[in-house]
Ligand SMILES: O=P(O)(O)O[C@H]1O[C@H](CO)[C@@H](O)[C@H]1O
């Protein structure tokens with residue numbers, strides 16, 4: 001542990017003052033991290049906006065201090081941020097993300113709460129063996145499910161596929177690269193049959209790090225694409241999907 005400013009997140013323990021938050025809400029998108037901070041936290045301070053990794057600290061109406069931070073996209077960036085957040089005293093992380101559904105019954109606008117992840121992520125292999133479980137914290141995860149029930153948010157609990165690429169790794173061909181390597185052809189259908197609910201790009205590595213570093217992690221993602229129908233993001237449902245994920249996570253953070 002250190003009291004110095006951490007190189008990537010751009011702040012250290014001393015910048016947190018007497019607040020000393022132990023919970024972080026982690027968004028891939030810096031705008032989302034800022035929105036959460038400015039909408040839900042009181043006495044918000046901008047801790048850093050280094051490399052697009054915007055971080056904010058404040059407290060909830062009940063006085064609980066909370067950090068709202070940015071992971072960036074993908075596991076390599078997340079792994080750096082999470083390592084540094086743990087160094088400044090964070091013990092619980094809820095990822096608030098977006099995802100693509102690969103099950104026909106999970107519509108855009110709803111949320112997926114991850115019970116665990118199939119972790120097809122290179123960064124995680126630097127942290128733990130490939131067989132190491134990518135398991136969400138059961139207590140935070142049940143709390144997210146309860147929160148979604150209480151808020152009447154359409155939610156699904158199950159296994160997430162966390163992969164390194166948005167296009168090839170999620171079997172998208174409507175992109176600059178129309179060619180998929182053979183091992184990725186049909187992977188979405190295979191995952192669908194394995195009862196995997198969704199694709200995203202950070203939860204698996206986050207969960208493995210939580211096991212190795214000994215902190216609690218959970219993930220809630222708004223569904224912004226329906227991959228059994230099409231590859232594209234459904235912009236008309238994006239705001240409601242993200243809002244549902246944020247509301248659900250904030251209810252848990254407020255407990
Ligand atoms: O919306 P965020 O949290 O960034 O999450 C998802 O969106 C990005 C891809 O569009 C990836 O980071 C993926 O995991």
Ligand SMILES: O=c1cc[nH]c(=O)[nH]1
Pocket residue numbers: 098099100101166170199200201224225
């Ligand atoms: O389809 C999607 C949507 C958001 N994020 C992903 O990683 N995939």
